Amino acid sequence: MARARRFETVELAEGEAIRRAQRGDSAAFERIYRLHSRRVYSLCLRMVGNPAEAEDLAQEAFLQLFRKIHTFRGESAFSTWLHRLVVNVVLMRLRKKAVPESSLEELTEPDEESGGPRRDVGEPDTVLTGSIDRVNLQRAVDQLPPGYKMVFVLHDVQGYEHNEIARLMGCSIGNSKSQLHKARMRLRELLQETERERARQERQAKSEAAGNAPADAK
Amino acid sequence: MHCLEFRERAGQWMEGEQVAELAAHLEVCPRCKVLVSELEAIRATAGGLPEVEPPPHLWTNIRAQLESEGRIRQRSWFAWTGEAFFSLSKPAMAGAYFALLFAAAVWIGVQASRGPGAESALGKESPTVVLVRTDAERFMSGATAKIRVQDPIVAASYRENLALVDKYIALCEKTIREQPLNELARAYLYGALQQKAELVASLMERGTVGEE
Numbered sequence: 001m002a003r004a005r006r007f008e009t010v011e012l013a014e015g016e017a018i019r020r021a022q023r024g025d026s027a028a029f030e031r032i033y034r035l036h037s038r039r040v041y042s043l044c045l046r047m048v049g050n051p052a053e054a055e056d057l058a059q060e061a062f063l064q065l066f067r068k069i070h071t072f073r074g075e076s077a078f079s080t081w082l083h084r085l086v087v088n089v090v091l092m093r094l095r096k097k098a099v100p101e102s103s104l105e106e107l108t109e110p111d112e113e114s115g116g117p118r119r120d121v122g123e124p125d126t127v128l129t130g131s132i133d134r135v136n137l138q139r140a141v142d143q144l145p146p147g148y149k150m151v152f153v154l155h156d157v158q159g160y161e162h163n164e165i166a167r168l169m170g171c172s173i174g175n176s177k178s179q180l181h182k183a184r185m186r187l188r189e190l191l192q193e194t195e196r197e198r199a200r201q202e203r204q205a206k207s208e209a210a211g212n213a214p215a216d217a218k
Numbered sequence: 219m220h221c222l223e224f225r226e227r228a229g230q231w232m233e234g235e236q237v238a239e240l241a242a243h244l245e246v247c248p249r250c251k252v253l254v255s256e257l258e259a260i261r262a263t264a265g266g267l268p269e270v271e272p273p274p275h276l277w278t279n280i281r282a283q284l285e286s287e288g289r290i291r292q293r294s295w296f297a298w299t300g301e302a303f304f305s306l307s308k309p310a311m312a313g314a315y316f317a318l319l320f321a322a323a324v325w326i327g328v329q330a331s332r333g334p335g336a337e338s339a340l341g342k343e344s345p346t347v348v349l350v351r352t353d354a355e356r357f358m359s360g361a362t363a364k365i366r367v368q369d370p371i372v373a374a375s376y377r378e379n380l381a382l383v384d385k386y387i388a389l390c391e392k393t394i395r396e397q398p399l400n401e402l403a404r405a406y407l408y409g410a411l412q413q414k415a416e417l418v419a420s421l422m423e424r425g426t427v428g429e430e
Binding site: 024025026029030033034037038039040041042045046051055058059062063066067128132134137138141152156157159177178180181184185187188191 | 225228229232233253256257259260261263264265266267269270271272273276277279280281283284287289290
C-alpha cells in the first residue's frame with residue numbers, strides 16, 4: 001500500500017501574516033487575501049449586483065489595503081479596518097454613479113417624486129405569498145439607495161451588529177437601526193410591486209387565453 | 219395605536235424591543251401582523267443568501283498590480299525552497315522550482331515573439347525556450363500524477379481545474395497556429411500557462427506524495 005506523507009503547509013495566523021505583509025512578503029499578502037476575499041467580494045457583489053463591477057471594487061479595496069498595510073498598528077481589529085475600507089470604496093463608487101455631488105440625505109432618502117413605487121391612498125397591501133424568492137430579493141436590493149443598501153447588506157446578509165455597522169460607516173447605532181428599518185420597508189414595497197406585476201401578467205395571460213378560445217374552436 | 223405609527227416603529231419590534239403598545243396593537247391588527255411576518259421573511263431570506271467565491275484571476279490581478287508597484291517582493295526560488303526545505307519533499311521542491319521556471323520560460327517566449335520584427339507563430343519561439351517549456355511541462359505532468367490530495371472534493375476540484383486549463387491551453391495554441399498574428403490569443407495563452415503553473419504549485423503545497 002502506498003504510504004502518504006503530508007506536506008507541511010504552514011497556514012500563517014493572521015497576525016503573523018500582517019507582520020510579514022508589512023515587510024512585503026508575497027505569500028503573506030496572499031494569505032490575507034484568502035482569509036477575507038469571500039466576504040469582501042460577496043459584499044461588493046451584493047452592493048452592485050454585477051460580478052464584473054464587484055471584481056473591480058474588490059480589487060480596488062484589496063489594493064488600497066495592501067498599499068496602506070504598513071500603517072496598520074493593530075489598535076483596532078484588522079477585519080474592522082479592512083471592512084471599513086471596503087465600505088468606503090463601495091460607497092464612493094455608488095455615490096459617484098448615483099448622483100454626482102449629492103448629499104448623504106439624497107442617497108438615503110430618495111426623491112419623493114421618483115423614489116420607490118407609489119400606490120394610491122387606501123389601496124390594500126399586496127400580501128407577499130409564500131417564501132420570498134432570492135432572485136427577486138436581490139433585484140429589489142439592487143434598487144435600494146446606497147445608504148439603505150449598505151446597512152441592509154451588512155446587517156441582514158452579512159450578519160453584522162448595529163454597533164459594528166456604526167463603526168464601519170461612521171454613523172450612530174440609532175441611525176443604523178433606522179436605515180435598516182427603512183430599507184426593509186422599501187424592499188417590502190418593491191417585492192409587493194413585483195408580486196402585483198406577476199399577478200397582472202397572469203390575469204392578462206388568462207384573459208388572452210379566454211379571448212382566443214372561441215377563435216381556436218372555429 | 220394607529221397602523222401608521224406601528225409601521226414607523228416596527229423596526230423596534232424587529233430589533234426585539236418588547237414595547238407594550240406595539241405588542242398590544244399587534245394583538246388586534248391582522249394587517250400589521252402580516253407586515254411583521256413579511257419583514258421577518260425578508261430578513262430570513264437575506265440571511266440565507268450565500269457568500270460568493272471571487273473569480274480565481276482576481277488574486278492574480280491584484281498580485282500583478284502590487285508587483286508592478288514594487289510593493290511586494292516575489293520570493294526567489296532559493297528563499298522559497300530555503301524556508302520550506304525541511305518541510306517539503308524533494309519532488310515538491312523541484313516541482314515548485316519547475317513551476318516558476320515554466321512560467322518564466324513561457325513569459326520569455328511570449329515576450330520574445332512580441333518583440334519588433336519577431337516571428338509570431340508558436341513554432342518560431344527560440345529552441346531553448348521550447349526545450350525548457352517541454353521539459354517543464356513533462357516534469358509537471360509527471361509530478362502532478364504522483365500527488366495525492368486527501369480531501370476528495372479538493373482533489374476533484376484540482377482535477378477539474380487542471381483539465382479545464384489544459385483544454386484552454388490547447389484551444390489557445392490551436393488559435394495561434396491558425397492565426398499567428400492573433401495577439402489576444404497569445405495573451406490568453408500566457409495567462410493560461412501561468413494559471414497552470416500556479417495550480418501545480420498549489421497542488422504541491424496542499425497535497426501528499428505517494429511513496430511506494
